[in-house]
Amino acid sequence: SQQGEEDPQALSIQEGENATMNCSYKTSINNLQWYRQNSGRGLVHLILIRSNEREKHSGRLRVTLDTSKKSSSLLITASRAADTASYFCASTYYGNNRLAFGKGNQVVVIP
Amino acid sequence: DTGVSQDPRHKITKRGQNVTFRCDPISEHNRLYWYRQTLGQGPEFLTYFQNEAQLEKSRLLSDRFSAERPKGSFSTLEIQRTEQGDSAMYLCASSLGGAGVGYNEQFFGPGTRLTVL
Numbered sequence: 001s002q003q004g005e006e007d008p009q010a011l012s013i014q015e016g017e018n019a020t021m022n023c024s025y026k027t028s029i030n031n032l033q034w035y036r037q038n039s040g041r042g043l044v045h046l047i048l049i050r051s052n053e054r055e056k057h058s059g060r061l062r063v064t065l066d067t068s069k070k071s072s073s074l075l076i077t078a079s080r081a082a083d084t085a086s087y088f089c090a091s092t093y094y095g096n097n098r099l100a101f102g103k104g105n106q107v108v109v110i111p
Numbered sequence: 112d113t114g115v116s117q118d119p120r121h122k123i124t125k126r127g128q129n130v131t132f133r134c135d136p137i138s139e140h141n142r143l144y145w146y147r148q149t150l151g152q153g154p155e156f157l158t159y160f161q162n163e164a165q166l167e168k169s170r171l172l173s174d175r176f177s178a179e180r181p182k183g184s185f186s187t188l189e190i191q192r193t194e195q196g197d198s199a200m201y202l203c204a205s206s207l208g209g210a211g212v213g214y215n216e217q218f219f220g221p222g223t224r225l226t227v228l
Contacts, residue, residue: 031215042202042221043154088153092215097142097208098167099217101153 010106019076021105023089026070032091033099034063034074036083043088046074081111113137115220117203123226124193131189132223136205143186144204144217145178147171154202160186161208193227200224 011019025032031050035043047058049065049072056063062075076083086106090099116135124130136143142161146154157176159167162183172178175193180186190197201224204217 033216035219043204043219045216045218048216090153096167097159097206097215098144098156098169099146099154099204100156103151103153 010108012108012110013079015079015081015109015111017079019079019083019107019109020073021087021107022071022073023102024069024071025091025100027093028067029091029093030096032063032065032072032089034061034072035088035090036085037088037104038085046087076107079107079109081109083107084109115203115205115218117201117220117223119223120221121224121226123228125228126193126195128193129189129191130193130225131187132201132203132225134186134188134203134205134220136184136186136203137218138184140205140207140218141183142206142208143180144206145186145188146202146204146219148200148202148222149198157188190225193225195227198225198227 013019029051031048033048034046036046037043047061047063049056049063060077065072086104088101088104090101118133122130144159145157147157148154156169157172158178160180163180175191178188200222202219202222204219206215206217
């Protein structure tokens with residue numbers, strides 16, 4: 001089964017608000033990566049967090065990792081209309097280089 | 112642009128035909144991956160190369176699929192005797208294998224959208 005399953009929710013928020021989405025996985029991971037995908041287009045790499053890290057920041061993005069709960073969250077602060085996209089988490093686990101993706105979270109930011 | 116590139120971007124073919132896609136990774140990346148994505152789903156892993164060696168293959172990669180990376184640079188993915196179920200976006204990614212900051216981040220190309228009629 002696939003690792004990395006986002007909470008099956010679609011978010012619709014106003015521009016300027018924060019957006020939070022969650023991801024869970026089933027077994028021990030090596031790292032977890034978040035991606036953004038605009039409608040029908042390629043995946044843009046956002047951030048990678050390693051299994052020994054608990055939090056990382058990149059611009060308006062904040063990612064947390066809780067290995068005891070096997071979960072990760074992505075926070076987008078001060079959202080913009082251009083943040084409208086699907087967001088995927090994907091994990092790799094030890095001894096394996098493949099990314100296992102969830103189904104993605106649809107985020108719509110209303111101007 | 113020094114990102115991952117894929118060609119063609121779109122391919123329409125008739126059932127039973129063969130198709131071949133090409134991926135050019137980021138030049139210094141030694142690892143190359145192929146994924147397949149269908150509508151409303153996350154990408155699914157197909158296969159992985161380190162340099163020219165194909166090290167992992169998913170059970171999704173039936174015997175109609177073959178991938179090569181002959182010189183450890185670009186890669187091709189061929190689908191023989193295409194079926195309607197092969198219709199999907201085929202994504203290529205590359206990464207730099209190793210430890211430390213910047214390693215193992217997989218960067219994706221724009222994908223090749225295949226439609227089998």
